Amino acid sequence: MTSKTVLITGASAGIGRALAKEFASQGHDLILVARSVDALRDLAAELATLHGIRAVDIPLDLSTRRSASELELAVKQRDLSVDVLVNNAGLLEAGAFRLADPDALYRMLQLNTQTLTQLTRLFLTPMVERGWGRVLNVASVAAFQPLTGLAAYAATKAYVLSLSEALNEELRGSGVAVTTLCPGLTDTDMAQQANQINPDLPTIPPMLLSSVESVAREGYRACMRGEAVRVPGLANRIGTFWSQVQPRWVVRTLGGLVGRQMLKER
Numbered sequence: 314m315t316s317k318t319v320l321i322t323g324a325s326a327g328i329g330r331a332l333a334k335e336f337a338s339q340g341h342d343l344i345l346v347a348r349s350v351d352a353l354r355d356l357a358a359e360l361a362t363l364h365g366i367r368a369v370d371i372p373l374d375l376s377t378r379r380s381a382s383e384l385e386l387a388v389k390q391r392d393l394s395v396d397v398l399v400n401n402a403g404l405l406e407a408g409a410f411r412l413a414d415p416d417a418l419y420r421m422l423q424l425n426t427q428t429l430t431q432l433t434r435l436f437l438t439p440m441v442e443r444g445w446g447r448v449l450n451v452a453s454v455a456a457f458q459p460l461t462g463l464a465a466y467a468a469t470k471a472y473v474l475s476l477s478e479a480l481n482e483e484l485r486g487s488g489v490a491v492t493t494l495c496p497g498l499t500d501t502d503m504a505q506q507a508n509q510i511n512p513d514l515p516t517i518p519p520m521l522l523s524s525v526e527s528v529a530r531e532g533y534r535a536c537m538r539g540e541a542v543r544v545p546g547l548a549n550r551i552g553t554f555w556s557q558v559q560p561r562w563v564v565r566t567l568g569g570l571v572g573r574q575m576l577k578e579r
């Protein structure tokens with residue numbers, strides 16, 4: 314495969330950083346986006362030196378109404394075009410929904426759904442015109458069922474899965490594919506945050522956490538092959554298969570039992 318230009322959001326840490334390393338190791342040029350100026354600049358310099366690729370960093374807050382158009386403009390100003398868009402940046406709000414900070418909820422919805430949708434719309438059109446492109450939208454296993462304790466977060470991921478599956482079908486035959494990556498618990502700061510809904514719970518045992526490297530490897534492969542949906546890891550594939558073949562009320566009720574226990578609200 315010839316070298317492509319890959320824009321990755323949320324590239325300063327966690328899964329996004331691992332995806333940046335994976336794409337760079339396969340010889341692709343990078344546009345790295347997140348808010349942390351130093352982390353992005355250092356990663357771009359490191360990967361450019363290590364793999365002889367071009368890596369550009371664009372520090373930007375992607376949780377505002379204008380974020381997507383600002384990023385599109387920043388890419389145009391650098392005279393770049395995007396062959397592969399990776400919508401990875403995400404925020405998580407955990408805990409009882411009625412106690413959530415409304416501003417934090419707004420930022421999460423804006424980043425996880427609005428900016429992702431607008432970026433997909435803005436960068437997809439030129440890909441279709443060129444006859445080749447890939448979009449990798451990072452959802453979660455949380456996309457497959459309602460989750461008490463992570464109610465709004467899981468809903469944003471259900472949105473991402475639904476949107477991306479529909480687009481993958483809409484674009485069939487165009488040379489452009491939209492892949493949804495649905496990781497389970499993965500060893501990043503976000504997983505630790507999700508685990509802190511109830512401080513009395515033990516921390517997640519490492520064996521239950523996927524590594525960012527394995528998630529990024531599966532994400533890269535699925536994206537370049539144009540697969541519709543990829544759930545990394547056998548245990549996560551079994552879990553998501555189970556929740557899809559049960560009646561919705563069973564999945565909801567079981568999720569509610571576990572979730573209420575975590576929230577200590579029985």
Ligand SMILES: NC(=O)c1ccc[n+]([C@@H]2O[C@H](COP(=O)([O-])OP(=O)(O)OC[C@H]3O[C@@H](n4cnc5c(N)ncnc54)[C@H](OP(=O)(O)O)[C@@H]3O)[C@@H](O)[C@H]2O)c1
Nearest residue numbers: 323325326327328347348349375376403453498499501503
């Ligand atoms: N970890 C898991 O267990 C897990 C499981 C399933 C799905 N996921 C999904 O995987 C994706 C990556 O999660 P992660 O675990 O790698 O999270 P993470 O380690 O917390 O990293 C999040 C990334 O998003 C960026 N980001 C956050 N807010 C942003 C904003 N307002 N504007 C621009 N960039 C922003 C962060 O960079 P800055 O702070 O520098 O902006 C960082 O690079 C998310 O979509 C998440 O929902 C994670």
